[in-house]
Amino acid sequence: TATSSITAGAQVNAGSDLVNLTVTGDVAGTVAVTGNLSTATSSATTIGGSVSGTIAVTGNAGTVNVGQDVSGTIQVKGALSQLTVGGSITTTGQVSVGGNLTTLTDSGSILGTVTVGGVLGTLTVKQDLGGTVQTGGDLTQATIDGNLSGTLDVGGNLGSLTVNGDLSGNLGVGGDVGALNIGGSLNSAKVGGNITGNFTVGGTIDQLSVGGSILGKVSIGHDLHTLVIGGNLAGLVQVGGSVTTAAISGNLSGTFSVGGSLGSLTVGQTVSGQVAVGGDLTTLTVTGDVAGAVTVTGNLVTMTVGGNLAGTINVVGKLTTLTVNGNTAGSISAGDIDTIAVYAAQGPIVARITEGGVTRRIEAALPGNPYPNPNDANTPAALQFPSAITFQYFYDSRAAAGITVPELAIRVNNPTTVRFDLSLVVYSDSAQFDLARVDTASGTQAAGIRNLVVEGDLLTGVTAAMATFFGYAASTVGGVRLPADAVTGISIRDFAPPGDIQVASIAGIAFGTTTDEDGRLISGPAAETDNAVGLLVRGVGLVQANDTFRVSFADAHPVAFFLVTDPQGRHFDESNVIFTDQAANDARGAVTALITVVVPVATHGQEDHAQDSVIQSIALRGDGGAIQTEQPVTQSITSTGPLGDLILGAEQGITADVTAPSIIGSIEATSGPISGTIQTTGLRLDPITGLTSGVAADWGRTYWTPARAGGESRDGGSTPTLVLTTTVVEARGGGVTGRLISRGNLVSQITSDGGLSGVVAVQGNLGVQSGTTRLGGVLVNGGLSGQLVVLGNVLGDITLNGxxxxxxxxxxxxxxxxxxxxxxxxxxxxxxxxxxxxxxxxxxxxxxxxxxxxxxxxxxxxxxxxxxxxxxxxxxxxxxxxxxxxxxxxxxxxxxxxxxxxxxxxxxxxxxxxxxxxxxxxxxxxxxxxxxxxxx
Incomplete structure (x- = not known):
């Protein structure tokens, strides 16, 4: 059928199929086809002008071409293969297809209504979609070169959608979304199912609602005001600008990346993926666990974790408030921190907190595993920390409250009989980690703490925020409040105030400084036993030492360790142990000493006489640890890093075997011989990583010292003359009967005043030469009956008197x-x-x-x-x-x-x-x- 036009009021009726229809002009009247329209091969319906009337097809339609606008109605009750509109579908225009529409191409805009009961295969709009396109089934592919200001409602899945302009209208998808590309902004998009492909918007999205999960990639060039995900975020959401509100009902196992600020993010289940925010994050709430990573380049104001924090939090700016209802087995890092409140932390690494570049840790170590790995990785089951022991703690570092050093209050809940060491650790020579209070829920409940170590000060009070968190009364005192615990020892690296330790009993105590009864500051080395006792509240029992003690010390000042050797437990022994860190500015900061003290088995004939405790071994972990004491050390002294001075004044001399990667200090037996084996190994263990590496196995060093006592210069001035000298090895009361073995150079001057019947063995050089000055060597008073072996050269002097x-x-x-x-x-x-x-x-x-x-x-x-x-x-x-x-x-x-x-x-x-x-x-x-x- 061919005609120039179908005018208004005119009708073309086909009682059956209409194979071809060609109208060179307009259709202003009605075309009614009872059967099919142009479904035969090579058939088509072509309208050269516009359609302002009605084309109604009871069956299916093949190809329909309209040269200009559609302001009337095209209705196909069946399927339509192809509809091409050379103009626009105007505001009054309607296209209705009861079945599937394979292809719809509009060279202008769609301002009216397109309804497809089935699947719409391909939709192409050369200008704008300002009207409505609705499908009952899927929309396979849609391309809009202009703006989408109207409504695109897809009842099924959306395969792909490209909008080169803005999407300021409404996008609704009942199923999944494969790929979406919006060149401009998107006002509102609602996806009933999942987003499985690429969902790209070059501008801003006002609201994106996904009923299912985001499995693909959502990329937004500018801002996203509201994001709602009914399922999981397993793919990627990447926002170039800021996000006002985001809510995920399920898990966040993918990545949520925001280039600007993020106002609020709520996750209904767990975070095992990544949250990255380039600006500030105001509120982050996670109902479950956080096992992934949260990275904020700006500030994080409030974060709440309903479960465990096993992942990482990294805030470049300030972390104001963090609350965790479970444990903090992961790590927390921020440039500045106000408060961290945790309700049920677990060992062995209770907390890892880095503030301002300084790492502080709370460690709970079993006696058989003194330096545990995080989460007990690669640890035998018997040495894993019991999960039944939990810790409630509050970390307070609010500068606005006048706090200059981070403070910790911690409560231990231990329903077991397991004992452990609790340590507040700081990776710094000068920084501190102060303890405000440690306690249990009641005075009759024991914490099970064997040793308590604080690498900072012990405080006398708690902050107001701590009191609120724990429910303390305003007058609650600080310090150690464990009246039901028989602790082995307590070590306070820095200041320990008098009367601040309340325990049932104690066998040893260490501290850097304290005050006497007149309020004068007393250093540990200058302290006496009365000062040690003064740290305890009245009624604390002293018991004989028979366990392993843990003491930490850094290079800021020495630490004095007092122990009870008396079988009756009546007093601290006057002979203390002074620990000094002689390696400045090392990454770990402090050195840790494990001091094993035993009660010797009575010898024959002495069964009725109680024996005094003796130090069996001292194991140093760290670099530069130095020891000075008159207590005998019977078996071994070890150091994982360079060993500093070892000055033992016991009449037995140095009977213990001494092992270290290198020795940077002097070795002195001031009252007896050296009968043990002292050796350098060249194998250093890193105290942070626990990894072993090879180092120079040298023994001793050179240093400058004033030439004259009193520090006068040769010309009478105030500047002393300095001379180069070396460290020493001295046996002043019995000579060297043991072995001195250096696997590197032996720089120290060896002096043996009671002969040398043992072995001096040097794998490198003996002595050192600086310019024309030679230092080091061996001086024996009493003759050499042992062996002196040097595999390198001898640079110092060897003098044998005898x-x-x-x-x-x-x-x-x-x-x-x-x-x-x-x-x-x-x-x-x-x-x-x-x-x-x-x-x-x-x-x-x-x-x-x-x-x-x-x-x-x-x-x-x-x-x-x-x-x-x-x-x-x-x-x-x-x-x-x-x-x-x-x-x-x-x-x-x-x-x-x-x-x-x-x-x-x-x-x-x-x-x-x-x-x-x-x-x-x-x-x-x-x-x-x-x-x-x-x-x-």
Whole structure:
């Protein structure tokens, strides 16, 4: 059928199918088709002009082309394959399709109504959608080159929608949304199902409501005023501007990223994904756990966690208030913090809080696991911290309230019989973590605390915010309030006020400073036992020490540790232990000492006599720890980092074995011998990470000191003259009967006033040279009957007053210092060197008296004066390196032709040193006059 136009009032009726309809002009009248319209192959309905009348099809329609506007009605009760409009669907225009509409293309705008009962395959609008497009089923693809100011209502799923302008109207989707791209802004979008693809808006969204979950990506160029998600956020929501309000009914396992500020975010279940805010976050409320990450570049005003905080909170600005109803096994970091309130924290790492770059931790450690990993990672089940023990704590750092150092009040709920160490730790040399109060819910309930350690001050009161949180009365005092606990020890790194510790009983106490009865400040080293007792309230029992104590100390000032050694528990022992940190500005800050004290088993005949407690071992964790005491230490002293001064004044001397990666201090036995093994290992354990790494295993250091007592200069001025000196190793009452082993250089000056019958072994150099100044070396008063082995060079002087008696000196290198042996070298002794001894260029010499034993040197010996060697078993120098005697000498320092170090098959096994010492013992002169004995 072809006609120029169908005028108003005119009708074209088809009682059955109409194959082709062509109208070159307008349709102002009515076209009624009882059957199908243009459904045959290659058939079409073409309207050259506009449709202001009605086209009604009872069946299906194929292709319908309208050259200009549709201001009337196109109604297809069945399906419509394709509708193309060259103009616009005006405000009075209506397109109604009862079935599916495969393609709708409008070269102008849709200002009227398009209703599709089924699926709309492709919708293309070249200008604006200001009217209504409604589908009962899915909308596969829609493209709007202008603005969407009307309504797009999709009853099913929306595959993709692109709006190159603004979406200021309404978008409703009953099902899922695949991809959405809005070049401008979006007023309102309601998705009944999920967003599974890319939902992109270049401008601002006023309101986005998703009945299901966001599984894909929502990207918004500017602001988002309101976001409501009925399900989960498992995908990505990325907002370039700010967000006023966001509410997620389910879980946030994806990412919510806001470039600007975020007013309010509520999560109905858990956060295992990421929340990132480029500006301020005013309110964050999570009903469940936070196991993911919350990052705020600005300030976070209020955050509430209904469950556990196992993830991370990182606020660059200020965190005003954080409340956690569960535990805080994760980490909290902010530039500034006001308060943190936690109701049910758990060990072993109760809290990790970093404020202003300083990390503070609350640690609860079982005796068998003194340095636990967070969440007990890689920890055997028997050493995992009991989950039944919980901690309620309040962290107060409000500068507005006059608080300059963060304070903690903590309450312990321990329904078990397990005992543990509770520590307030700060990773800083100078910063503090003060304890305002520790208690339990009632005075009859024990906390189970074995040791309490505070790396800060102990305070006498609580803040008003703490009192509100715990329900304290306004007059509640601070300090340690554990009247039902028999604690082992309490350590306060900094200031401990008198009368601030209330416990049932105690066996040891440590502190940095306190005040006496006149209010004068007393340092720990200057304190006496009365000062230690004065820290306790009346009625606290003193019990004999028989446990492991925990003490922390930093380089700000030494800490004094007092313990009860008396079997009757009547008093603190007057001989305390002074701990000092001699490594400044290390990352961990404090050094921790674990001091094991035991009551010795009575010997035969002493069964009826109670024994005093003795220190069995001291284990230092950290760098630069130093110890000074007159208490005996019977078994071991270890340090995971460089060891500082070790000054032991017990009459037994140093009987303990001492092990450290390196030694930076002096080792002094002021009243007895050194009978233990002291060694450097070159293996340092990082006190923060717990990882071991190799370091220089040197022993000792040089430093500058005033040349004269009183600090006067040589010209009478006030500036003292400084001289370079070294640390020392001194045995002042019995000599060295043990072993001194350095796997690096041994810089310290060794002085043994009772002979040296043990071993001095140096894998590097002995002594040190700075310019023309040589320092270090060995001074023995009483003779050397032991063994001195140096694999490097000797730079300091060796002086033996008392001679060499059944002793051995062996250098794998050269001795460029002075070797002075006063008292002879007996027949059971030997001096051997691969290099030379003495140096004419350096002005150093060797002086020997009465050589009867072995002197064998491959190089030269610069003698101070000739000596009588007529009775010597072997006296040869300048041996060279290619003869039978030099082969024997080299065999001392090699194994199967390979140079020996002190350890052979595994670190610290000392098998290499054992081979060297065995070869020295085996060295002798054969019947042919040549050296023999050592095994190559």
């Amino acid at each position: 001679g060499l008696k059944s002793g051995h000196i062996a250098f794998a290198g050269s001795d460029v210092g002075n070797l002075l042996v006063h008292g002879g070298v007996d027949k059971a002794s030997a001096i051997v060197a691969i290099g030379s001894i003495g140096s004419a260029a350096a002005g150093t010499t060797s002086s020997l008296d009465n050589l009867q034993g072995i002197l064998a040197v491959e190089g030269s010996v610069n003698l101070a004066k000739p000596f009588n060697g007529s009775k010597a078993l072997f006296d040869k120098t300048n041996l060279g390196s290619s003869n039978a005697n030099s082969t024997v000498l080299n065999a001392i320092f090699t194994n199967n032709g390979q140079p020996l170090l002190f350890d052979l098959t595994s670190p610290l096994d000392l098998q290499g040193l054992s081979l060297i010492l065995a070869d020295l013992d085996a060295l002798h002169v054969g019947t042919n006059g040549y050296l023999t004995g050592p095994t190559p």
